[in-house]
Amino acid sequence: MNKPKLRLGVLASGRGSNLEAIIQACSSVKIHAGVEVVISDRPQSQALEHARRNQIPAIHLDPRAYSGREEYDEAAVRLLREHRVDLVVLAGYMRLITSRLIGPYKNRIINIHPSLLPSFPGLHAHRQALEWGVRISGCTVHFVDETMDQGSIIIQAAVPVLDGDTEETLDARVLEQEHRILPQAIQYLAEDRLEISGRRVVLKSPKPMAGVNVISPLIEIGL
Numbered sequence: 092m093n094k095p096k097l098r099l100g101v102l103a104s105g106r107g108s109n110l111e112a113i114i115q116a117c118s119s120v121k122i123h124a125g126v127e128v129v130i131s132d133r134p135q136s137q138a139l140e141h142a143r144r145n146q147i148p149a150i151h152l153d154p155r156a157y158s159g160r161e162e163y164d165e166a167a168v169r170l171l172r173e174h175r176v177d178l179v180v181l182a183g184y185m186r187l188i189t190s191r192l193i194g195p196y197k198n199r200i201i202n203i204h205p206s207l208l209p210s211f212p213g214l215h216a217h218r219q220a221l222e223w224g225v226r227i228s229g230c231t232v233h234f235v236d237e238t239m240d241q242g243s244i245i246i247q248a249a250v251p252v253l254d255g256d257t258e259e260t261l262d263a264r265v266l267e268q269e270h271r272i273l274p275q276a277i278q279y280l281a282e283d284r285l286e287i288s289g290r291r292v293v294l295k296s297p298k299p300m301a302g303v304n305v306i307s308p309l310i311e312i313g314l
């Protein structure tokens with residue numbers, strides 16, 4: 092591809108496994124992108140350590156240094172601009188973002204969420220899924236707008252919920268899929284293949300796909 096790489100700015104609060112998956116996908120050239128800056132609201136976020144280990148600028152942006160969420164997001168935008176970021180990736184970023192960030196990056200912010208949205212938005216998605224008793228859960232990458240977890244959906248992956256699952260076991264099963272769909276979503280954007288049409292995101296020139304169904308528990312009657 093002759094196009095320059097898509098310049099990513101990753102915002103993360105926690106363990107940073109999705110950031111790692113992105114960095115890995117970039118360095119193995121599975122995606123035509125590069126992480127230019129990692130910003131975290133939490134100084135102890137492992138995402139900052141992963142970034143430093145990969146020689147990526149890692150910035151702790153301390154919420155206490157700003158008078159409110161708007162001012163905080165303005166500071167984030169300044170940093171993203173300094174690093175000439177094309178696409179903002181929320182990878183386990185646990186702060187609500189405001190129009191001060193969404194405005195300048197309209198349709199250029201994506202988020203990964205650990206449920207099949209619109210089910211179980213917000214915090215503790217796995218706890219919500221287990222309490223509800225769903226048999227299939229999963230993860231979603233979506234564009235970020237002013238709503239919480241309701242922006243247009245780019246890609247989803249489903250996993251079974253098994254009897255005896257805990258938040259931890261379900262998290263591990265879902266996370267494996269997060270690490271696949273987030274880099275894939277970034278690559279769709281790098282290839283400029285997404286068209287937003289109302290709530291629907293249409294993938295241009297998709298590969299032909301067989302009708303694969305995910306059913307849980309298993310069908311045992313030979314159908």
Ligand code: GAR
Pocket residue numbers: 103104105106107108109110182183184185203204205213214216266269
């Ligand atoms: C991931 O499961 C991600 O989907 C979730 O936080 C985790 C971060 O893991 N995000 C949200 O719940 C956002 N509402 P990571 O730090 O290892 O990538």
